[in-house]
Amino acid sequence: MIEFKDVSKTYPGSDRPVVNDLSFEVPEGEICVLVGPSGCGKTTTMRMVNRLIEPSGGEILIDGEPNTAMSGTQLRRKIGYAIQQIGLFPHRTIAENIATVPSLLGWDKQRITARADELLELVGLEPNDYRDRYPAELSGGQQQRVGVARAMAADPPIMLMDEPFGAVDPITRERLQDEFLSIQQNIKKTIVFVTHDIDEAIKMGDKIAILKQGGFLAQYDTPENILANPDSEFVASFVGTDRILKRLSLVRVGDMELEPANGNAADLPRISGNLTVRDALSELIGSGHSEAVVENDGKKGLLTIEAIEALTRSGEAPRG
Amino acid sequence: MGEALALLQDLSLEEPRLIEWDWIAENFWEDIVPAIQGHIYLSFVSVAIALAISLPVGILAARYRKIYPPVTFVTGILYSIPSLALFSILISVPGIVIGATPVIIALVAYSLLILIRNVVAGIDSVPAETIDAARGMGLTQGQILFRVELPLALPVIVAGIRIATVTIIGIATIGAYISGGGLGKLIFDGINRNFPTMVITGAVLATALAILADLLLLGLERYLRPWARRRRA
Amino acid sequence: MGSILEVLGRPGFSQLLLTHVELSALALIIAILIAVPVAIAVRNTPIGATLAINVGNIGRAVPSLALLALALPFFGFGFTSALLALAALAIPPILINASTGLREVDPGVIDAARGMGLSESQVLSRIQLPIAAPVIFAGIRTSAVQVVASATLATFIGGGGLGDLIVEGFQRGDTAILLAGALSVAVLSIITELGFGGIERALTPKGLRIAQK
Numbered sequence: 001m002i003e004f005k006d007v008s009k010t011y012p013g014s015d016r017p018v019v020n021d022l023s024f025e026v027p028e029g030e031i032c033v034l035v036g037p038s039g040c041g042k043t044t045t046m047r048m049v050n051r052l053i054e055p056s057g058g059e060i061l062i063d064g065e066p067n068t069a070m071s072g073t074q075l076r077r078k079i080g081y082a083i084q085q086i087g088l089f090p091h092r093t094i095a096e097n098i099a100t101v102p103s104l105l106g107w108d109k110q111r112i113t114a115r116a117d118e119l120l121e122l123v124g125l126e127p128n129d130y131r132d133r134y135p136a137e138l139s140g141g142q143q144q145r146v147g148v149a150r151a152m153a154a155d156p157p158i159m160l161m162d163e164p165f166g167a168v169d170p171i172t173r174e175r176l177q178d179e180f181l182s183i184q185q186n187i188k189k190t191i192v193f194v195t196h197d198i199d200e201a202i203k204m205g206d207k208i209a210i211l212k213q214g215g216f217l218a219q220y221d222t223p224e225n226i227l228a229n230p231d232s233e234f235v236a237s238f239v240g241t242d243r244i245l246k247r248l249s250l251v252r253v254g255d256m257e258l259e260p261a262n263g264n265a266a267d268l269p270r271i272s273g274n275l276t277v278r279d280a281l282s283e284l285i286g287s288g289h290s291e292a293v294v295e296n297d298g299k300k301g302l303l304t305i306e307a308i309e310a311l312t313r314s315g316e317a318p319r320g
Numbered sequence: 321m322g323e324a325l326a327l328l329q330d331l332s333l334e335e336p337r338l339i340e341w342d343w344i345a346e347n348f349w350e351d352i353v354p355a356i357q358g359h360i361y362l363s364f365v366s367v368a369i370a371l372a373i374s375l376p377v378g379i380l381a382a383r384y385r386k387i388y389p390p391v392t393f394v395t396g397i398l399y400s401i402p403s404l405a406l407f408s409i410l411i412s413v414p415g416i417v418i419g420a421t422p423v424i425i426a427l428v429a430y431s432l433l434i435l436i437r438n439v440v441a442g443i444d445s446v447p448a449e450t451i452d453a454a455r456g457m458g459l460t461q462g463q464i465l466f467r468v469e470l471p472l473a474l475p476v477i478v479a480g481i482r483i484a485t486v487t488i489i490g491i492a493t494i495g496a497y498i499s500g501g502g503l504g505k506l507i508f509d510g511i512n513r514n515f516p517t518m519v520i521t522g523a524v525l526a527t528a529l530a531i532l533a534d535l536l537l538l539g540l541e542r543y544l545r546p547w548a549r550r551r552r553a
Numbered sequence: 554m555g556s557i558l559e560v561l562g563r564p565g566f567s568q569l570l571l572t573h574v575e576l577s578a579l580a581l582i583i584a585i586l587i588a589v590p591v592a593i594a595v596r597n598t599p600i601g602a603t604l605a606i607n608v609g610n611i612g613r614a615v616p617s618l619a620l621l622a623l624a625l626p627f628f629g630f631g632f633t634s635a636l637l638a639l640a641a642l643a644i645p646p647i648l649i650n651a652s653t654g655l656r657e658v659d660p661g662v663i664d665a666a667r668g669m670g671l672s673e674s675q676v677l678s679r680i681q682l683p684i685a686a687p688v689i690f691a692g693i694r695t696s697a698v699q700v701v702a703s704a705t706l707a708t709f710i711g712g713g714g715l716g717d718l719i720v721e722g723f724q725r726g727d728t729a730i731l732l733a734g735a736l737s738v739a740v741l742s743i744i745t746e747l748g749f750g751g752i753e754r755a756l757t758p759k760g761l762r763i764a765q766k
Binding site: 338397400401402403404405406408409412486489490491493494497498504507508510511516519520522523524526527530531533534 | 610611613614615616617618619620622623625626698701702703705706709710716719722723728731732734735736738739742743746
Binding site for chain 3: 135
């Protein structure tokens with residue numbers, strides 16, 4: 001569990017803070033995404049957790065203890081670190097790269113080799129093929145996977161990830177995001193994740209911290225709540241004018257409460273229950289009908305525009 | 321008798337002073353200026369000849385890659401022979417007497433490697449799209465060479481000229497040993513006469529000349545590369 | 554040709570060769586011991602590194618004979634004097650390459666290394682130096698060839714070495730001696746170039762060699 005208490009950072013020689021009195025908590029086992037426009041201090045904030053940057057004010061507590069309780073170097077060996085440029089050591093093999101922190105911690109060779117192979121498999125790279133290769137031989141997407149594996153090598157409870165999927169094309173990025181989310185289902189690490197992309201934040205985050213320029217915290221909440229009830233003009237415009245549609249992408253159409261489809265549903269289009277409501281809406285509009293049948297585990301429900309509207313109204317705070 | 325001995329002792333123990341400014345003032349026009357002139361002459365002529373050879377050879381090597389490795393090999397060997405050695409070998413050739421000629425031959429030989437390499441590198445650095453566009457606009461091979469490739473290759477070529485010039489100025493000092501003239505003459509004469517002033521004058525002037533040439537050509541190089549200039553601004 | 558070989562067979566020859574190699578080797582070692590630590594010290598400061606590179610560039614322009622000659626009034630004739638001058642001569646290429654090599658290590662790699670918990674000295678010894686090693690060594694190689702060539706000139710300030718043979722040949726008007734000296738220096742120079750080239754290749758970490766392709 002990571003707690004930020006009034007954390008600020010101002011660089012000497014500058015009169016404006018880069019990070020301004022941030023206070024929030026990252027619950028254990030959850031992904032907290034720091035997102036915002038450039039200059040909002042998100043990367044600086046992340047780097048203060050492992051003290052690559054030291055705060056000018058406030059403190060950061062990890063499991064109740066200030067992160068200054070031990071030396072920076074020791075602290076970092078307990079925190080996974082994956083960055084956008086990846087930074088694989090070009091003069092070391094993939095296996096040696098992954099083994100970096102475990103060797104520093106003094107694990108024995110067998111354990112290190114086994115762990116490296118385990119992680120390569122986890123990130124989808126066949127160990128026999130990849131362990132002895134060098135970074136220059138790998139594609140961007142493969143390097144990024146190794147970067148994540150390397151960050152997880154010593155099985156740290158906390159991970160810091162700064163645009164870790166940033167250096168690849170959108171298709172590969174989506175795949176990496178999905179794979180990482182499914183890994184996280186099992187390992188449940190406490191993760192601080194930085195991105196400039198609100199869609200990535202919504203997808204990856206259990207909690208999202210939206211930061212404004214100048215390092216202010218604009219809103220800290222779950223993706224659903226931020227989309228449903230943006231705190232301010234800034235947040236509303238940052239999440240995008242399509243925020244209602246974004247909300248719809250958070251729910252499976254099969255999980256909606258729908259009226260059962262009745263008799264005259266024979267000529268209506270069929271939609272799989274696994275689609276997001278947003279995609280289902282898209283199909284519905286494209287079909288030229290105003291209703292569709294959702295097939296979900298053998299049950300058939302009737303999807304109407306009104307049902308979707310009702311969904312968007314739930315959870316939304318009354319305006320006023 | 322005691323006085324005479326004391327006087328003798330004084331004379332024999334007198335160490336020459338490090339820099340005798342009077343000597344410099346007296347011999348400025350007689351010895352120093354001709355040395356400077358001779359040095360500039362040697363260097364300039366050598367760079368000019370070397371360039372006259374390297375440009376066409378470099379252009380050919382850039383065009384017909386197969387000749388590049390042997391050219392590099394030969395000029396590389398020439399480059400690795402120490403100057404005094406090369407001078408000695410040259411004057412052993414019947415027909416070549418000591419003087420400026422073998423010095424110039426050697427200086428040219430030394431700078432071929434770097435100049436040819438930079439001409440090739442400069443031409444290589446011209447983006448293929450640029451040449452493609454030129455061809456598409458209807459320029460002939462010759463026009464492309466003179467109006468597109470060489471002008472764009474110029475910064476790299478000038479970089480090579482700079483390194484070659486500094487090297488030549490340096491080695492030209494040694495040429496004085498085989499009567500080639502130049503600032504080395506002051507150095508060698510000074511050593512022979514145990515006259516530090518001449519040695520220091522020659523050495524300092526040669527160094528100054530080399531550094532001056534380096535900085536001037538560096539300025540030219542930067543001037544020719546506006547994009548590097550703007551980044552520093 | 555035969556008389557050249559005779560000259561090489563002379564008892565004094567091996568002494569000259571030895572002195573030449575000693576001068577060169579010691580000068581190179583001294584230069585490395587000065588230039589590399591300086592480059593390491595300034596590796597993280599842009600101003601320091603730029604200064605080091607600029608000093609190196611100016612140093613490169615200094616004519617070898619001038620430097621040797623300048624040693625004379627201050628240190629006199631002899632081996633030590635020549636050694637000091639040659640060491641000064643050998644510093645610039647190593648300083649330039651070491652500074653550049655260390656600065657050119659991908660900042661992302663260094664950030665990742667620090668972020669993972671390597672201490673500053675570990676980042677230097679396990680990451681920066683191994684990655685910069687080929688460039689640093691290229692500088693050492695350039696310097697080595699230059700020193701071997703310039704050591705020929707040590708003869709003019711009484712430093713000994715194969716230059717003595719060339720000068721002797723000159724003064725006696727004896728072509729055989731002259732050429733014996735010239736050729737032995739030339740061969741030594743080429744051997745140095747090839748030898749260091751081989752070491753340079755051997756020192757390039759495999760991962761970087763692949764990246765270069």
